[in-house]
Amino acid sequence: MIIRLLSAALAAGFFAAAVVTGLELTLTSPLIVAAERYEQQEPSHQAAKALPIVLAHAGHDHAAPDAAPEWQPGPGLPRMAFTGLATLVGGVGYALLLGAVMIACGREPTPQVGLAFAVAGFASVALAPGLGLPPELPGSAAAPLAARQAWWVMTAAATGMGLYLITIRRALITILGGLVLIVTPHVVGAPQAPEAASELPAALAAQFAARSLAISFVFWILIGLGLGWAWQAFSRDTQRGTARA
Numbered sequence: 001m002i003i004r005l006l007s008a009a010l011a012a013g014f015f016a017a018a019v020v021t022g023l024e025l026t027l028t029s030p031l032i033v034a035a036e037r038y039e040q041q042e043p044s045h046q047a048a049k050a051l052p053i054v055l056a057h058a059g060h061d062h063a064a065p066d067a068a069p070e071w072q073p074g075p076g077l078p079r080m081a082f083t084g085l086a087t088l089v090g091g092v093g094y095a096l097l098l099g100a101v102m103i104a105c106g107r108e109p110t111p112q113v114g115l116a117f118a119v120a121g122f123a124s125v126a127l128a129p130g131l132g133l134p135p136e137l138p139g140s141a142a143a144p145l146a147a148r149q150a151w152w153v154m155t156a157a158a159t160g161m162g163l164y165l166i167t168i169r170r171a172l173i174t175i176l177g178g179l180v181l182i183v184t185p186h187v188v189g190a191p192q193a194p195e196a197a198s199e200l201p202a203a204l205a206a207q208f209a210a211r212s213l214a215i216s217f218v219f220w221i222l223i224g225l226g227l228g229w230a231w232q233a234f235s236r237d238t239q240r241g242t243a244r245a
Contacts, residue, residue, distance in 0.1 A: 004234045005099045008109065012226030013092030020091070020219045021084040027215065029083065031208045035137035038200045087219075094121065095223050099231070105168055111228035118224025120167070124160035126216040128182070132190025135212035139200045143191035155185040 098117055099109055107113045129152045136142055158181040165178030 001103070004231065005096065005103070007234055008227050008230035009092055009095035009099055011230040012095040012223050013088060015226040016095075016219055016222035017084065017088040017091040019222055020215060021087045023215050023218065024083055024087065025080060027211045028208060029079070031204060031211070032137060035139050035200055035204060035208070038139050091219065091223060094125075094220070095227050097121075098223060099227055105164070109228050109231035111225050111232075114224035114226075114228030114231075115221065116224075118220040120160070120163045121224070122217050122220035124156050124163065126213060126220070128159040128185070129155045130209070130213055132186060134209040137200060137205050137208050140205060141193040141195070143193050147191035151185065151188075151190050154188075155190075158182060158185050 098114070098121055101121075102109050102113060102117055107117070132155065133148055133152060142148065162178035162181035165174040165181070169175075169178075
């Protein structure tokens, strides 16, 4: 069963990554590149504002050495390759997680079951956390990383467990408990970003968030359908091999 799950997850991950990488390069990568231009403009504006202060202190203070720039893939083909690789790794990982959850819940992976669990996965991992922490472009103001990660993990886990109690258990008490779990992270509230001036247009940020969530939905749907189809295909192949033996 483990070998079949790994094989099905690899097939589903490759299938989903092949489609979604094209969507990312077409719909979200141009927005990221545009946002990086605004991000590169902001330091120059800040430096221009600070220039009189630097001149006033000339001869008294020594300039601090510039920090080493963070590594990032180069434009063009390298960025496209790393985007595809990251999408592939995420697709295989999500497919493994989705298959393990289906088996743990006693559900045979099929395209129909995979689709239902994929919708739940999208709601838990992308939609619910995105309500408080929408996908952000470079240069956007953001809360501290540790606080955002903690809230994301809490929201994803609570939403996933809540959906399990509502859709799998289906008792009154579990449905009420599931609703409480789903709502609680949003009552607590996501960590707020500090108010800071940014030249990044709000329309660009909103467009990126909407497109990212839409692509994530397609990603999960393809993973669920691909996992169910691959599981059934490998199961038939195993049965045929056993019959021939």
